[in-house]
Amino acid sequence: MATEHTLRRLARIKALPSFKNKSDEALTVYLEDALSVFLDYTHRSVDPGEAVDSIICDLAKYSLGKEGMEGIKDAKDGEMQRKWSEEAGLPSEVTARMKLYRQVVGVNATPKL
Secondary structure (H helix, E strand, O other), rough: OHHHHHHHHHHHHOOOOHHOOOHHHHHHHHHHHHHHHHHHHOOOOOOOOOOHHHHHHHHHHHHHHHOOOOOOOEEEEEEEEEEEEOOOOHHHHHHHHHHHOOOOOOOOOOOOO
């Protein structure tokens, strides 16, 4: 069952013209995978919520955009050329934003009151 965060993100991504025809189930899988990538990268175990909606949606859009391009390093369509880096795995714009939420491993981020 989808969480309230996933449902909010699903509505956000379905508002985009290029994803209107995708099923809710497929988009939910991409959003859940994007959340997993975010949590792994930031060393978190809990979804921070609405504050990271745009990052999670951007990660899902990135994965959706690469759908069917597995194993391809570059592609050219007329004047447009796209390249992917196997080492990077994620767009630098998104990783720069995720770094703001990164926790230091081994440090308890929750202050004791």
